[in-house]
Amino acid sequence: MSAKEEFASRWGLILATLGMAVGTGNIWRFPRIVASNGGGSFLVAWVVFLLIWSVPLMMVEFAFGKRTRKGTVGAFAQLVGGKWAWMGGWVALCATAIMFYYSVVAGWCLRYLVAAVGGRVLTDSQGVWEGFTGSWQPAAFHLLAMGLGVAVVLAGVSGIERVAKVLIPSLFVLVLLLTVRAVTLPGAVRGLEFLFTPDWAALGSVNIWLQALTQNAWDTGAGWGLILTYAIYMRQREDVPLNAALIGFGNNSVSLLAGIMVLCTVFAINPAARDEIVGAGNEGLTFIWMPRLFAEMPGGRFFMVFFFLALSFAALTSLISMIELAARNLIDAGMRRRQAVLLVGAAGLVFGLPSARSLAFLHNQDWVWGVGLMLSGLFFALAARSFGLEKLRSEDLNGEGCDLPVPRVWSFIVGVVVPIEAVTLMVWWLWESRSWDPEGWLHPFRPETTGTVLLQFAIALTALVLYNRWRQRRQEGVR
């Protein structure tokens, strides 16, 4: 590997990985999920799963990337055998399928940033949103987001590091400013009370625990393969455990700030509409309600710019990591970086178009590959188990450069607890989805059904396993 393909410093690696982890989910999903799951009691479960899902899995990913210096497919093949390379393929497929529509989401954020800078206080935000999503603009801004992401990744790891060093500290400052503004609004204390009043009885609810685990699985980036990808470029004497813990806590710190910011704003400005706002979905909260709330806030125009700027930074840094993941697997297959990144960019552009044109298609993909990520997490845990958890712990986590020795319990968490969590989550979400469409829950062509997940999983897994078999036979034939 050339010297160029290495993070110049530990801080470059940490900021790039934080950029990967902190995405729109921290800002638009976390506040909604906290609010609709009992506030304080949800936070307890959320902190617990940070420690028994996110951080242990992040350590696995760091260890895989640092040990193999290969993308997801190559890493799984090297650590658990070529027969299981399809598992790495699944991880890559999930993250890449998410990249296709995530670029559209990043485009929405950029579009609203432009609108906010242009001084359009979106009082008719419902109409603006409907007009926007029904037009050609989502496709154009998807092109812009993908173009920006590709331009950064084309410059290699040094490009990713340079961008992260600017965007991530700026994102922290912006979220902090927005939070300070929100908590100083008259009536904001009701938001704090709602968020931090613990309802201990609610901790008996299985739903709260599963929602907290889901939030950790979706917004920390653990088990997505993205940390593995950045770990390829970490220096040999770099620490793993402390960096993983730092990123997990850093990510959840931003989520907590975002939760305080959004809920204090809602409770200060329009407490009567609290349930409607929380129930409006990710897009409803962000693109319809937040502009309305900013419009009524003193200095709201400026804070709306900050809000969409923060959201754009969060989305772009995550998109960059997804592009790098896909490109890295192609580079491992023999392509040059430029070719690989341009190919990923072109594919992203084409396969993102259906999501840019149809919200139903985007929701379908978000649903299917969101569940797919839980399977990715399971594959990481199984691969680590197959390779040898104690070997991984002693050689890669507690080995050269370690700043935070990892106790033996980590092996138990990754080998036993994480697989149970992943299977439980998948079964629970598929079971829950039956109630969203009781008549047609098995229908494979409806946006959010059990059937569409099963069909797309079956096609993807069959294709990956067959391709892997064919590739292995061909390699054996060559030998």
Add this chain to the structure above:
Amino acid sequence: MTTSALVFLLLVCGLVWGGFVVLLVRAVRSEGRKSAS
């Protein structure tokens, strides 16, 4: 603000933000040691 909410706020924020700051300080110190050696 109720006392229980205030205590819980300090507990959760202390754990998450405090955890982040403690880990960050540890990383800074360790990096300082590594570059000095």
